[in-house]
Amino acid sequence: MKRDRRLRVVVAAACALHTRILLAQSPPPQVIFFNGNIHTLDPSHPRAEAIGITDGRIVAVGSNAEVRGRAQPATRIEDLRGRTVLPGLIDAHCHVAGLGSFGLGRLNFGDAKSFDDVIGRIAARARSLPKGAWIVGGLWNHESWPGRELPSHDELSAVTPHHPVWIKRVDGHAGLANARAMKAAGISHDSSAPFGGEIVRDAAGAATGLFVDNAEALIERHLPAEASSPATLILKAQQMCLSVGLTGVHDAGITPDDVDVYRELAESGKLKLRVYAMISARHAVDYFKEHGPLIGERITVRSCKLYADGSLGSRGAWLLEPYSDRPRDESGKPYVGLSVSKPELLLQIAEDALQRGYQMCTHAIGDRANRETIDAYALALSRHPRKDHRFRIEHVQLLALDDIPRFKEHGIIPSMQPTHCTSDMGWIEERVGDRRARGAYAWAKLLRSGVPIAAGSDFPVESHNPFYGIYAAVTRQNVKGEPEGGWHPEERMTRTEALRAFTLDAAYAAFEEKQKGSLAPGKFADFIVIDRDIMTCDVREIPQTRVLRTVIGGETVYTAR
Ligand SMILES: [Zn+2]
Structure with missing residues (x-):
């Protein structure tokens, strides 16, 4: 704890200065990885060859000469042999135990x-x-x-x-x-x-x-309890995540009992993955009353997850106008999908969250659900203004074009899953028609409006492999390369935007951009070594990327066999 604080003081003091000065002030590295092709995502030094680590944090990033010049006799030196290194990837919306149960x-x-x-x-x-x-x-x-x-x-x-x-x-x-x-x-x-x-x-x-x-x-409610313990499911999912380069996950909806399981796994050293967890809405109000936000290195709980609607696939997403392929229900009434939480509940939890220092993450897929959620957030914020609330909307799959600028206006973060777009693109126009489809998975419009996108996979709904997500984000094509040119290619992300969405911007959506998401002095030494440079390789090769090594807090937690 003490060491952390001292390091933070050093980092804070040096932040405004040139990195070289920081290098001189920071402790000597215990480990140096050199001879790498490193994408740091640090805008002041986007590329580097070497990285120095002490006590799980980065103390130096730079050229081989700069970083190796800091070595002491006891420093361990590792040769990356020219391999590409990225900051550890973060999945900003997923279901950890769910992945574990399929894994088992x-x-x-x-x-x-x-x-x-x-x-x-x-x-x-x-x-x-x-x-x-x-x-x-x-x-x-x-x-x-x-x-x-x-x-x-x-x-x-x-x-x-x-x-x-x-x-x-x-x-x-x-x-x-x-x-x-x-x-x-x-x-x-x-x-x-x-x-x-x-x-x-x-x-x-x-x-x-x-x-x-x-x-x-x-x-x-009649299902028998899961045969595997929650800890077993989490550890299975962890193993699956580490092998595809995830060093952090945002677990989208857990119970207070799950928090205890995570804490125990963290305390025993078994939890390597960094987990940012959202408390499910049905527990949120009581949980907020009993607990302040929990902020730790492996498990953080300072947000809650609520559902505003269902999904487009099963026509439960709540739309402003009827579904194009189911305009009326069996009784002849216009069919617009399902509102699954009463708007009053959304408002109540949002106000409660603001007063107690929690973040809201609301599942909203249809354009009506998104509008209602933005309205509720805006009203709650007008009653309890909080500057850095970072309220999120999860999925944001269909937006009325008028609502796009409202994310920036109210400081709301869209948390989106690129592979949902490429899974749904074959039938989305049937569901909502061509006009509304222009607001579907509108990544470029949102980015241009000035908000970051936190990216994830919603695993086990989609593959937990983040390289599929990065590929979907930059191509809007399935892995077979269809459709030619991409579905609504004007909404594609650049490779840098996609990588940011799975690193820095996912970290930002968890108030963690000062700790995670890029490789810079003072941050956690969370990074991955991969078998190709996804920033320059043929875009079609991105999904085949293999993770060779995953490092969290300076510790190698996965090595490819
Ligand atoms: Zn989900």
């Missing part, structure tokens, strides 16, 4: 070719399980199946008479239950959906097995 064998239908394929895999699993055991899975996407129709339970129920089944759509905003699961949950002809949810029914009024947004809870 939860059924993953991400590559299923059809609903029949899904049914076949579930039937196979059922054969190996005792009667009555639940079968749980996820990541199916009917948009990539022939016919692209939402599934219903009948064929699935026919092959799983003895096992309750619950499988969630890729975005997590809809799930399919079989007959046995609906029976276990007591779903009948008369069951009604809670606010912000839908029980999808056929023409005869029978439940099809699909439960959207808040209605998912009708089934999920």
Whole structure:
């Protein structure tokens, strides 16, 4: 602690001066990595060859001669052999335990070719399980199946008479239950959906097995507890993250119990990843009352996560005007998606967060949900002004063009997932039409309006590999290079913008840009060594980038075999 403070004083005092002077004042490096092709993302010294580290922090960045000149007899020297080095990548929106559960064998239908394929895999699993055991899975996407129709339970129920089944759509905003699961949950002809949810029914009024947004809870509260402990899930996900170059993650929605698990893992030294966690809205008000913000080197909790709407994939995103491909619901009313939190709740939590020093991160995908969220933030801020609030909106997938400048105006950070764009681009125009699509995944418009974008993947919804995200951000193409030239290429990011979004700007969205996100003296020594220079290689090669080594706080936490 003391050493930290002393270092901060040194850093603060030297900040305004030239780096060379800082080099002279800072302690000698315990370790030096030299002979690297280093992209620092430090605007004053964007490129470097060597980096010196002491006690987990960077003490020197510069040419080989400059940094090696600081070596003491005890300094360990490592040769990077010309490899490319980037600041450690940060995923600004993801679900850590969710990734761990797929890593540990939860059924993953991400590559299923059809609903029949899904049914076949579930039937196979059922054969190996005792009667009555639940079968749980996820990541199916009917948009990539022939016919692209939402599934219903009948064929699935026919092959799983003895096992309750619950499988969630890729975005997590809809799930399919079989007959046995609906029976276990007591779903009948008369069951009604809670606010912000839908029980999808056929023409005869029978439940099809699909439960959207808040209605998912009708089934999920009957699920057995996860077989693996939360710590096991987190550690599995950590291993997966470190191997793809993530040194930090923003875990988008955890419980107070999860905070305890993270703290224990941090205290025992098992948590290597730096986690910035958001408390789920249903716990937020009580949590704020009982706890001040927790700010640590491995786990920080100073924000909360609320949902304003669902997703575009399952037509739960809340729109200003009806869906182009579902203009009316079964009763003939205009269909605009789902508001899943009452606007009063959004306002109440925003005011509470402002008064207690917390940040708000609200999931808003549709243009109406984004507008309502901005309105609530603006009203809360007018009542409790706080200069550096850094309130965020998560996803920001569809914006009315008029709302774009309001992010800058109110200091709101868009937290966006480039691979969501390239997963959705094939059907987005059907959902919302050409005119509204101009405000879809509007990265360049937002950046030009003067706000940073914090980038992430929303894993396990998308791959946790951040190089897929960087590639999607700079191309707006899928990994096959489609469509030619990119989907709405005017919204692409430059490589530097994309790298910033996954480093410095993600750090900024967590109040951590002075600690993380670039390689500069005083910051954490979090960096990765990769097998190609993603700033200059053929853009099509970016997704194939291999991480050779991941270093957090000066400690090598992953090495490629
Ligand atoms: Zn999410």
